Amino acid sequence: MMPQTISQKIIARAAGRASVAVGEIVTCAVDLAMMHDSGGPRRVESKLRELGVGIWDPSKVVLVSDHYTPAIDVDSAGILSLARKFAVLHQINNFYDGEGICHVILPERGHMKPGLFAVGGDSHSPSGGAYGAFMVGIGATEMAGVLATGEIWVRVPATIRVEWNGSLGRGLAAKDILLKLCATLGMNNDYKVIEYVGSTVAAMSMNERLTMSNMSAELGAKTGIIAPDATTFADLAAKGVALEDWRRELAGDSDAHYEAVHRFDATSLAPQVAAPHTPANSHSVVDTDKRKLDQAYLGACTGAKENDLRMAAEILKGRKVAKGTRLLIAPASTQTTAKLAADGTLAILLGAGAQMLPTGCGACAGYGAGVLADGEVGIASTARNFKGRMGSSKADVYLASPYTVAASAVKGEIADPREFLE
Amino acid sequence: MNLVRIWKFGDQIDTDVLAPGRYMKGTIDELAAHCLEAVRAEFAAQVKPGDLVVGGVGFGIGSSREQAAQALKHLGVGAVIATGAARIFYRNAINLGLPVLVSADAAKLADGAMVQLDLASGSVNDADGNLLAQCEPLPDFLLEVVRDGGLIPNLKKRLAANRTAT
Numbered sequence: 001m002m003p004q005t006i007s008q009k010i011i012a013r014a015a016g017r018a019s020v021a022v023g024e025i026v027t028c029a030v031d032l033a034m035m036h037d038s039g040g041p042r043r044v045e046s047k048l049r050e051l052g053v054g055i056w057d058p059s060k061v062v063l064v065s066d067h068y069t070p071a072i073d074v075d076s077a078g079i080l081s082l083a084r085k086f087a088v089l090h091q092i093n094n095f096y097d098g099e100g101i102c103h104v105i106l107p108e109r110g111h112m113k114p115g116l117f118a119v120g121g122d123s124h125s126p127s128g129g130a131y132g133a134f135m136v137g138i139g140a141t142e143m144a145g146v147l148a149t150g151e152i153w154v155r156v157p158a159t160i161r162v163e164w165n166g167s168l169g170r171g172l173a174a175k176d177i178l179l180k181l182c183a184t185l186g187m188n189n190d191y192k193v194i195e196y197v198g199s200t201v202a203a204m205s206m207n208e209r210l211t212m213s214n215m216s217a218e219l220g221a222k223t224g225i226i227a228p229d230a231t232t233f234a235d236l237a238a239k240g241v242a243l244e245d246w247r248r249e250l251a252g253d254s255d256a257h258y259e260a261v262h263r264f265d266a267t268s269l270a271p272q273v274a275a276p277h278t279p280a281n282s283h284s285v286v287d288t289d290k291r292k293l294d295q296a297y298l299g300a301c302t303g304a305k306e307n308d309l310r311m312a313a314e315i316l317k318g319r320k321v322a323k324g325t326r327l328l329i330a331p332a333s334t335q336t337t338a339k340l341a342a343d344g345t346l347a348i349l350l351g352a353g354a355q356m357l358p359t360g361c362g363a364c365a366g367y368g369a370g371v372l373a374d375g376e377v378g379i380a381s382t383a384r385n386f387k388g389r390m391g392s393s394k395a396d397v398y399l400a401s402p403y404t405v406a407a408s409a410v411k412g413e414i415a416d417p418r419e420f421l422e
Numbered sequence: 423m424n425l426v427r428i429w430k431f432g433d434q435i436d437t438d439v440l441a442p443g444r445y446m447k448g449t450i451d452e453l454a455a456h457c458l459e460a461v462r463a464e465f466a467a468q469v470k471p472g473d474l475v476v477g478g479v480g481f482g483i484g485s486s487r488e489q490a491a492q493a494l495k496h497l498g499v500g501a502v503i504a505t506g507a508a509r510i511f512y513r514n515a516i517n518l519g520l521p522v523l524v525s526a527d528a529a530k531l532a533d534g535a536m537v538q539l540d541l542a543s544g545s546v547n548d549a550d551g552n553l554l555a556q557c558e559p560l561p562d563f564l565l566e567v568v569r570d571g572g573l574i575p576n577l578k579k580r581l582a583a584n585r586t587a588t
Contacts, residue, residue, distance in 0.1 A: 047574050075447045123486040139488035139514035141573050188480045190509050366443030386438040393460045
């Protein structure tokens, strides 16, 4: 049999095959389908009705309201109300209503595990790859097809192996790695899988791995996968997720074919900042113009998980946000908020002058509180800085790690977090 | 065959430009009126049914929001031809019956040119039938989805056929 990457093995299993070859089109059975309030019920319900069918297996569906929550006006309230009614009608028990962002909720509530063939109605669905799942983003019509049939066609992708070795320096994070990759590999790795390996990745927490897989979307990849290891198993055990043996043993063959292999040295990486208007416009913070900032934003699935906000707190402890700059934080889940409140992290952030926003996707995609005005300049721990995404199309958004966002909030201009950590 | 106009855009036309987040709550009418306005203000008002949108690499990168493709479809765009297309956008568009064709020749197509597209073969010709660009043709099963008007009509047909068969 032809040697297989971990992604090929997961696809083959879902397609009921012993192996699959890169480039062939196969139909896969879906193990898990995740959708949210924006691309979910309000977009799929009429299509299901048109097809005259229900959901193939509600136990395999997870619905998360995160884009329009909490409602800021009657329109968003209506969208959320529709999601609630849909959950009842279709008996979706895995419904999380305003409890967090879908990509954070899935692992937090024990829905992710190695070997799943999963689809998500959101472009950051590659996040699931952090757990050794093959998880891809799809649109609403495609989701309606999955809900109706439990199946989806997929062209077996080639895999690009991205290897990071060595320890990240103080004040650096997975976010810096992904911004560096956006600048190096570009954002058009369409139809490819990125597989992350190396000692840097092996040393990462699950939350940091989630950031890696999450921003694989910015590389244009189908998904970004990390083979499960002891860290994965410990995380799942703590959540009470039972694993069959085959899921524990899941790995690519040692002689599997990679379309390309890229090697990077983490020890020499400097904090990265993406200048407007694309993540691919990333450079070392040292070489970035030190623009004055109106706003610093710690939010989204990419940049407001428990570890992200702890990074910010390392910088903000005993310091204040600069006058003339506002720091907004929107924790990625209510559990995150509760944990950070219990251990004092939240008190550090608020003590520094941060304004707390509701949990949800918020300003990252221009949906919720915290968008920018014409001519304003912001820095964010989010994933994208496309023109007009975070409010005005005449605003400038920079992207960086939580460390760099926090340091920049203190200085009132784009700043190198390493100055604050000596 | 009807002649249609080419609207040419650059690389990395993203979903926030195609379907700006701040209009996502509203109707597709409202959203489509702002499609591509950040890069070309007159597009939504002037595009005619059947016109072709041509892009460079990374057409449709970004969000999974289907409205990015739906807005183009709503404005009557006949097809998107690009050097490269982001995978979710590609699938979304075809699922809505809007063909996306990948072509190494996309850059050769000139803005404002009047052309004819043969979907099955993937060829773009001028009024005299001279080949201007060759696109990779869609696989047969996707061509069928496009011809059926999208995934839902296509599935409806297939589900009905299954019912008859059993």
